[in-house]
Amino acid sequence: MDLGDRNLRIESVLGNGSFGVVYLCRDLAKNSKVCVKIVKMKHVAEVQAIKSEIYILSKIKHPRVIQFLRSYIPSHGTVGIVMEYAPGGTLKKIIDRSAIRPPTDSQICSNICDLIMGLEYLHIRHVVHRDLKPENILIDSKGRLKIADFGISAIKHSSNKQRVVVGSPLYMAPECHFGSTPNFQSDIWALGLICYEIVCGTNPLRKLNSLEQIRYYFKMSSIRHFNCIEIRKPWKFFCSSCLQFEPTQRFTIPQLISNHFTITLHYYNQYFKYDY
Structure with a gap:
């Protein structure tokens, strides 16, 4: 062809x-x-x-x-x-494997810091990804993660009042299910879900079979955050910090970096080792 x-x-x-x-x-x-x-x-x-x-x-x-x-x-x-070209496939492959062979804390930390670094850069550049999920995260020849697929991404404008539902239902933040414009905190929600999957090998919304069921859960749940009891320490705190139903209650990227010693140390060890 x-x-x-x-x-x-x-x-x-x-x-x-x-x-x-x-x-x-x-x-x-x-x-x-x-x-x-x-x-x-x-x-x-x-x-x-x-x-x-x-x-x-x-x-x-x-x-x-x-x-x-x-x-x-x-x-x-x-x-x-x-x-x-990223020859390692997608993060979905790592997650599928983690259900059989749980990753070490070192592996989890490396994956999460890769995503934090990429997402931090995008947000500094005012880019909202809007469809962050394992299938859109690629693995390079060194085993490092790279954020990909910007098909529905957008530049964040304070004047953008468009109310439209975009993204993949299992990774969309609660507010996006009801028409709010995706923003930086919507990406943080997706980051928390991805961390949850890396650690546990499954998405916490896996038992909800339709868009309607997901929306009903977000609307009617008396607990306004995901119950992260399935997640082992120290990742339980990280996930729960991201997976708050109310966007203003979610940690920002600087908070995620500074409130977790393991992530802080790994992040700054890698920060000045960029290879462009």
């Missing part, structure tokens, strides 16, 4: 969905593997969404965020996004 760029040679298909297809390719000009996302745009809204994704990707650069390389138009109504 021709991807509309003679320097790209397809090696395999990494995934596909309503958005299009993601290919593993060989960049012949640089003799390196890259990930190419081919998106077919059918509606005006899709054009705006892909323009937003490319804009955000082109403005961010951080070792814990997947690197944008370039974009191009292979044919009318189609856009190609070329990104770095």
Whole structure:
């Protein structure tokens, strides 16, 4: 198949969905593997969404965020996004494995700090990810995590009053289920759920089978936070700090870093070891 760029040679298909297809390719000009996302745009809204994704990707650069390389138009109504290739798959693979072989505290700390570093950078750049979940977190050749898939991400504006439900139901913050615009604290909620899954191997909402059941739980629960009794220390406090139903009660990223000694130490040991 021709991807509309003679320097790209397809090696395999990494995934596909309503958005299009993601290919593993060989960049012949640089003799390196890259990930190419081919998106077919059918509606005006899709054009705006892909323009937003490319804009955000082109403005961010951080070792814990997947690197944008370039974009191009292979044919009318189609856009190609070329990104770095992360050979380790997704965080979902680690979580599935943790249900059988629980990760060590050192492994958990490394994963969580990778996500905190990436998320902190995005928020400093005023980017709200809005769809943070294990499937959108990739693993590089060194086993480090990288945040990916900015298809529904947005630049945070104080004047943005749009009320729209976006994201993946199992990782959406309670307020987002009822139409509030996702913000930084919505990403913190998703971070807490991901930590919960890394430690326990499962999502705490797994028993709720529909969007309606999830919304009913958030609306009617008398306890306004997730009960994190299944989580072993020291991660119980971290998760409960993120998984508060009320956004203003969730810890901020600086609080998450400073209120957990293990995370504080690991975070600052890594902070000045960025490899761009």
